[in-house]
Amino acid sequence: MNFRDELKKRILIGDGAMGTLLYSNGIDNCYEELNISHPDRIETIHTAYLEVGADILQSNTYGANYYKLKRYGLEEDVSSINRKGIAIAKKAAKGKAFVCGTIGASRSIRKSDLELEEIKRSFREQLYSQLMENPDGLLFETYYDLEELETVLKIARNETDLPIIANVSLHEIGYLQNGIHLNEAFDRLQELGADAVGINCRLGPHHMIRSLEEVPLPERAYLSVYPNASLPDYVDGRLVYEAVPEYFGSSALKMREQGARIIGGCCGTTPKHIEAVKKALGNLPPIKEKQIKARKIEVIEITHNENTIALHEKAKTERTILVELDPPKKLGIEEFMAGAKALHNAGADSITLADNSLATPRISNAAIGTMLKKEIGTEPLIHITCRDRNLIGLQSHLMGLQTLGLNEILVVTGDPSKIGDFPGATSVYDLSSFDLICLVKQFNEGLSYSGQSLGQRTNFKIAAAFNPNVRYLHKAVERMEKKIACGAESFLTQPVYSVSQIEEVYEATKHLDTPVFIGIMPLTSSRNAEFIHNEVPGIKLPDNVRKAMAAAGNDPDRARAEGVSIARELVNAAIEKFKGIYLITPFLRYEMTAELTGYVRKVDNERFVEVTAYEQ
Known part of the structure; x- marks a missing residue:
């Protein structure tokens, strides 16, 4: 089978969550490390998704980069964990499904946590490790920051001709966190060589479908959708997703109507959800035309200052x-x-x-x-x-x-x-x-x-x-x-x-x-001077200042006068x-x-x- 050929002809069904199943079984540490310590557990989950109809299995390598593995003292095992993750997925697939090497985003809401140069180095190490195991494609997912996704996509496209799925994540319907609309984001990603562009995580089926209503079919790529099972609830200290598989399956039909060519699941989804998707879609062909819902462009009002000069402007001249x-x-x-x-x-x-x-x-x-x-x-x-x-x-x-x-x-x-x-x-x-x-x-x-x-x-x-x-x-x-x-x-x-x-x-x-x-x-x-000098980090008072304050003794008026x-x-x-x-x-x-x-x-x-x- 050829990934790109199959994508042209039919809707491919992705798998669902890995972490959700591991978490439900009481595992709450580094999921990617299980590739080494308990490969059988990972293979069992891959096999479960394959048996219910998944056409694409993603490797258990989402967070297998230097910075995330470092939290567990595993930063030296980036290569082995990534290579093993691909190998396990390929073993489970048995040639019946495509295997995509998964690479997740490094940046979270704190964009300043990692500079782009650090991200590039980490990404290259993870990418090269996965390419050594010859996956059928690459899946980049959960990228809230478009700059990061564009950066890693450029690197990957320069290094390999493998099919690439590039998924962003949204806080709001139809918009990335920097205000960029999905249309623009998808255009930029397909220009950089992504074979499929899409959305995953954060939102459930309803909001993802609404997001896609304003998106035309890409000219040089296909649409990919990996919703969460639902919005999560917080019960007894744990996140719980309560959407029933039947609802998830019926939602897949609506995703197809919006042009989705790859449909899988993210947080909260299980083999039952993917089985429901397979059953709902059957052998329905992908759509090749769609009606676009007109995007409502909100006019942003400009508020005016009162008649005061900004402090920073005033300080430039007076x-x-x-x-x-x-x-x-x-x-x-x-x-x-x-x-x-x-x-x-x-x-x-x-x-x-x-x-x-x-x-x-x-x-x-x-x-x-x-x-x-x-x-x-x-x-x-x-x-x-x-x-x-x-x-x-x-x-x-x-x-x-x-x-x-x-x-x-x-x-x-x-x-x-x-x-x-x-x-x-x-x-x-x-x-x-x-x-x-x-x-x-x-x-x-x-x-x-x-x-x-x-x-x-x-x-x-x-x-x-x-x-x-x-x-x-x-x-x-x-x-x-x-x-x-x-x-x-x-x-x-x-x-x-x-x-x-x-x-x-x-x-x-x-x-x-x-x-x-x-x-x-x-x-x-x-006393104030000595406290600042000895206990306030980074501040050291000159000796003459400390001596002058000490000379004032315990006389508060004299000390005040000396301080001024x-x-x-x-x-x-x-x-x-x-x-x-x-x-x-x-x-x-x-x-x-x-x-x-x-x-x-x-x-x-x-x-x-x-x-x-x-x-x-």
Whole structure:
């Protein structure tokens, strides 16, 4: 049999899930390793699908790449696991079914987890291992990120002429997570040489059929569909798929009507589901023409800013002062609001509000920000961490901020929960700071993470964090550049404590057009100085600073005055090099940062007078 010839003539039936059956039998570790340790179990499942009518068996190698196997200490066994996976499937097929080497996606929702170069290296190792066993074709499945699928497809097509099935996965009906419609995705994949293009995983038959209704028959490829059995339920800590095989079989008829030439199953499907597909389709021929449902194109409204200049734009041409004032840990905001007013009156352009700094719960910065905007008239800068919210919560939070008109945001990773008041709490980190910046940028284009229209474009101004307190400053600058590529428009630094460090940061970042706000946090006591120096990762205070604070002894007024004096020296150095100043208020001691804010304004005014007098 020739795979491409058979695909031209008839509908080929794929197999169903491997992991579902293994999981139901109590196996909950590395499924791919079973190719080596228990090949008989894998062969039995392949045989079960063959006996109910599957024309295509996919090897048990979905996650058999370097990075996924490394989780189990099996990274040195990539070749043997992949080769054995193909061999087992071929043994089970007995020449009665085609065997496709399966390669799954490496990227998950955290796109930044793996760079493309890492993916390429891992993919090549897996691909070459499988090609050594001469499969009948290749199946690439569960690719949410089209960039990754295009990348590996190019590599595979350059290395082999074997038939390739390229399946993407969707969060929403008809759209990939970056907003690309299936039509465009399929066109791009067939241009790169895929023999079949399709959808697998995440969605059940109903939503996959709806997705295909807007897709024409490809000109140079065929359609492939591998739905989940249904939407999953969560019962006693396990995902359960409850769709009955008969429904899955009747759905196969509708998939055929949409032009599917390969029909199989993904999560939750069993040999009974594939048997139902075989029975429903019988010997029906594939369709060669179909009616396309008109795609509804939603117009995305553009929301407009209020008459305020974005902080990052202002900082390109004139002095801009941001002052951080943490929301209270306890209910009652009278003192906080008094501090915010003092800072605003002193000349702060924006009050920045941390998001549960040091993993300690505080009053919601969105609530506080709304009050500041309403009662004081300042434009707050809202911090958003990746720690506290999963992807659902982050998207909801962003939509809430847009609705409240809080558009200046700072994206940060967030301190791990173990350092805070609740060390047993979970640090979520569904997204990295890079991913979250990309998500916010996508929001500004009117698209949610899943690719669904938001109905409006958001107008977030995206600031990001920059830590200069590292051994290799050029590495930190490289991270900055990556964040700029993701969409960052300005940077706030961690606090610095030496003039020489400010000069180093300037030299390292002066090639960037993106404004940098130098972070300065006044010290409050010698104890505070020693804590920062000895216990805060990455920050070391100069000896002269520690000695000056120690000389203040236990006199709080003297210590405060010394802390402000040291901060003034840093301010003087910063305003020579940077338009942006970021003052960090320690322990709600807003009188210190208010004084420093006033000092910056005074210095600028004096310089303005001097320049004006000189010009006259």
